[in-house]
Amino acid sequence: MSTVEPGTPCWADLATPDLADAKRFYPQLFGWTGRVAPEPEAGGYTVFLKDGRSVAGAGPPATPDQVPIWSTYVATDDADLVATRVEAAGGQVVVTPFDVLGQGRMAVLADRAGAVFSVWQPMAMPGAELFNVPGAMCWNELVTPDPEGAKEFYALVFGWQPEDQPVGPITYTGWRCGARVVAGMMPPLQELPADLPAYWSVYFAVEDADATAAHAAELGGTILVPPHDIPAGRVAALRDPQGALFSVTTLR
Known part of the structure; x- marks a missing residue:
């Protein structure tokens, strides 16, 4: 296991x-x-x-x-x-x-x-058995209006150390746990929905972010942020038919 x-x-x-x-x-x-x-x-x-x-x-x-x-x-x-x-x-x-x-x-x-x-x-279940391949979780990201408060909080809770880097107009933070950067954080790029004051976003890897976003819409979902390029790959933010937010990315 x-x-x-x-x-x-x-x-x-x-x-x-x-x-x-x-x-x-x-x-x-x-x-x-x-x-x-x-x-x-x-x-x-x-x-x-x-x-x-x-x-x-x-x-x-x-x-x-x-x-x-x-x-x-x-x-x-x-x-x-x-x-x-x-x-x-x-x-x-x-x-x-x-x-x-x-x-x-x-x-x-x-x-x-x-x-x-x-x-x-x-205990019996360790968690996911597959990561970082199409159809599996590949990244987790905190979107928060209070990055400085989050840095203090997650350092106390998990011992995470923040590593900041500029990405375009924003500062992106990688959360380092021991030898690895295990998650990320960014400020909201737009006003957050009222039902999400701050949130953790789950990213799933896909072969083609554009095709997956289009397919999600065909299946009754919504394209919240259309596919676009970032340093790590091409990403899109989606909502499923009930409104749950998730992201997909084509990894470089």
Whole structure:
């Protein structure tokens, strides 16, 4: 069983009020197949597979009023300790740590600006089995109006060290965890939607960002930011038919 290093994004899943439609939309978009958890208490939680290996998940929302959202999970050795650190750093414990059917222990947390993320302490399930190839998660990025506050917060919570670099008119931050840059951060390029004060964006690699964006629209999704070039590749920001935000990128 391969495991992801603590402090590194290891999983992403979708909370959606229309799980049946998500199981239509994403397999057609990314070539995924779905494996539904057999336990009744899992609520139909579905693990998406690419070439037989787990890449992401989808399930019903935790509360009826939750907006449809893709969540980034960061690997940890101790979910309870991370929750304690989040509170001490000025964030919020949205859902206290709990065990997930013997698969792992997780908590749902929010940083000072309200960006929600989760942590995953693996048991039977280590997280995704495939990264950085078409149809798999390849990047996780915090979009926040308070980059300086985020630098303090994530250093206290995960020990991440920020590395800033200018990218056009903005400063882009890479989050270094040990020897690797594991995620990124940027300020919003436009006013954030009211339902997302700050947010973690999940990126999936694709063969062709333009074709994928067009296909997403054909399947009932929305192109939020049309495909464009950045130093790392060509990216587009999309919303699925229920409004959940995600991004796709053609990696260089």
